[in-house]
Amino acid sequence: MRRVVITGIGIVSPFGIKNDAVWDKLINGQSGIKNITYFDTEKYPCKIAGQLLQGEEDGAFHAEDFVSKRDQRMMDTFMVYGVAASQLAIEDSGWAPSSDHQYERTGVMVGSGIGGLQSIEETAIDLYEKGPRRISPYFIPSTLINLISGQVSIKYGYKGPNHAVVTACSSGSHAIGDAFRLIQRNDADVMVAGGAEAAICRTGIGGFCALRALATKFNDAPEKASRPWDKDRDGFVMGEGAGVVVLEEYEHAKNRGASIYAEVVGYGMSGDAHHITSPPEDGNGARRSMEDAARDAKINPEQIGYINAHGTSTPVGDQIELRAIKSFLGEQGAKEASISSTKSSVGHLLGAAGGVEAIFTAMALKTGVLPPTLNLDNPDEECQGLDLVPHTAKEKSIEYALSNSFGFGGTNASLILKRV
Amino acid sequence: MSDVFNRVKEIVNSYLEIDADKIKPESKIADDLGADSLTTMDIVIGLETEFNIEEIPDEAIQKIVTIQDIVDFVEEHQS
Numbered sequence: 001m002r003r004v005v006i007t008g009i010g011i012v013s014p015f016g017i018k019n020d021a022v023w024d025k026l027i028n029g030q031s032g033i034k035n036i037t038y039f040d041t042e043k044y045p046c047k048i049a050g051q052l053l054q055g056e057e058d059g060a061f062h063a064e065d066f067v068s069k070r071d072q073r074m075m076d077t078f079m080v081y082g083v084a085a086s087q088l089a090i091e092d093s094g095w096a097p098s099s100d101h102q103y104e105r106t107g108v109m110v111g112s113g114i115g116g117l118q119s120i121e122e123t124a125i126d127l128y129e130k131g132p133r134r135i136s137p138y139f140i141p142s143t144l145i146n147l148i149s150g151q152v153s154i155k156y157g158y159k160g161p162n163h164a165v166v167t168a169c170s171s172g173s174h175a176i177g178d179a180f181r182l183i184q185r186n187d188a189d190v191m192v193a194g195g196a197e198a199a200i201c202r203t204g205i206g207g208f209c210a211l212r213a214l215a216t217k218f219n220d221a222p223e224k225a226s227r228p229w230d231k232d233r234d235g236f237v238m239g240e241g242a243g244v245v246v247l248e249e250y251e252h253a254k255n256r257g258a259s260i261y262a263e264v265v266g267y268g269m270s271g272d273a274h275h276i277t278s279p280p281e282d283g284n285g286a287r288r289s290m291e292d293a294a295r296d297a298k299i300n301p302e303q304i305g306y307i308n309a310h311g312t313s314t315p316v317g318d319q320i321e322l323r324a325i326k327s328f329l330g331e332q333g334a335k336e337a338s339i340s341s342t343k344s345s346v347g348h349l350l351g352a353a354g355g356v357e358a359i360f361t362a363m364a365l366k367t368g369v370l371p372p373t374l375n376l377d378n379p380d381e382e383c384q385g386l387d388l389v390p391h392t393a394k395e396k397s398i399e400y401a402l403s404n405s406f407g408f409g410g411t412n413a414s415l416i417l418k419r420v
Numbered sequence: 421m422s423d424v425f426n427r428v429k430e431i432v433n434s435y436l437e438i439d440a441d442k443i444k445p446e447s448k449i450a451d452d453l454g455a456d457s458l459t460t461m462d463i464v465i466g467l468e469t470e471f472n473i474e475e476i477p478d479e480a481i482q483k484i485v486t487i488q489d490i491v492d493f494v495e496e497h498q499s
Contacts, residue, residue, distance in 0.1 A: 068437065069437055070435070070436065070437045073435070073462065074458070133468070134465060134468075134469070136462055136465065137458045137461040137462050137465075138458060138462060141458075
């Protein structure tokens with residue numbers, strides 16, 4: 001079987017857009033959660049989110065650095081984030097095809113959970129106020145989820161598989177997993193894969209408020225709001241951005257002297273067949289997803305040293321995931337593994353979460369530092385006997401790490417990465 | 421140059437972001453200025469809004485080749 005490694009990472013996040021700076025903030029226990037400034041939140045029960053850095057701040061995101069003003073007309077914000085993270089990942093990997101064959105063997109698979117929500121919202125208002133004639137011809141292509149992949153393919157001339165994944169909050173993980181399979185199965189040698197999301201807008205925040213899914217008790221202390229597994233957690237905090245990796249066949253990467261972050265060795269998927277937004281009480285979908293990933297990687301669950309959990313900070317979901325992890329790792333495995341949720345620092349990036357968290361997982365393997373779970377002041381009963389890396393990062397050399405992502409509709413994805 | 425021309429030039433340039441001096445009455449919107457069919461439609465919406473024209477019919481849009489064609493159309497239909 002062809003081996004697949006990560007040779008480039010690109011991140012657009014509430015911690016900025018520079019890989020090293022993002023990682024430093026993460027392992028230093030900083031929070032990227034602040035008050036929402038994009039719109040007036042007065043009537044919204046949730047007033048906080050993980051927005052990208054703005055203006056003159058170091059690592060601030062400026063769309064025009066990646067996409068010309070003219071081309072921004074044909075891209076919703078989520079697409080600009082996805083294209084930007086793809087560019088950063090490609091530059092980081094140093095991959096530059098030079099022959100027709102190489103272009104044809106390079107593909108793109110960047111997903112999103114929701115897609116062009118802001119453009120849909122704004123166009124609906126225009127439609128209501130001014131009528132259908134005023135709809136931009138770019139409206140549809142600016143909102144379609146697979147147009148990140150389309151735009152990246154056009155920009156770089158990549159003629160390999162051009163695909164996208166839509167599985168709500170597991171989109172990023174599924175995209176990386178599916179791209180991994182495409183390389184394994186010899187459909188491509190290089191894949192640009194990950195997820196992007198930009199839903200911090202009126203319909204996005206309002207919609208998740210309607211689901212009672214967002215944290216609302218910590219509007220006055222945003223950095224405390226995302227608190228996975230803590231007894232006072234009351235919902236997730238939305239983040240935005242994109243996480244994209246360059247996946248590459250191992251020999252291909254070695255032959256061109258690329259530097260390698262980690263190897264992707266296992267990918268598992270499952271469906272809950274239970275409820276549109278809630279997982280089953282025993283977490284069997286999550287457990288089966290992790291088991292499939294371990295089987296795919298041909299390792300025992302006890303060999304996993306770190307799990308980057310889905311851990312969104314919702315009352316029910318957090319508990320069920322831990323139950324599933326314990327059942328997956330077994331008694332001994334659960335004692336030895338460390339588990340953390342980086343959503344405690346940057347919030348839940350929805351369809352981009354799997355992308356940025358795969359990057360964080362790869363960095364944990366590469367650096368031997370595990371990012372912390374912030375705000376875990378009073379752990380839930382379910383946490384007993386587990387190392388959830390509370391408050392501060394931890395040095396621990398690990399060989400295998402797993403990243404979980406679960407999405408509405410009862411869809412689960414688990415990726416296993418290996419230190420190289 | 422007419423006032424209408426200057427306003428048309430400004431609108432077209434806001435969509436194309438090219439050197440404004442390149443936009444002359446005889447400039448062909450597709451061949452000289454590089455607008456594809458989607459961008460042309462986007463510009464049409466901008467013109468309708470700016471000049472308060474209800475709806476430029478598709479047959480008229482198809483006849484528009486140069487900037488001067490736009491200026492003529494606007495001067496004829498402006499309300």
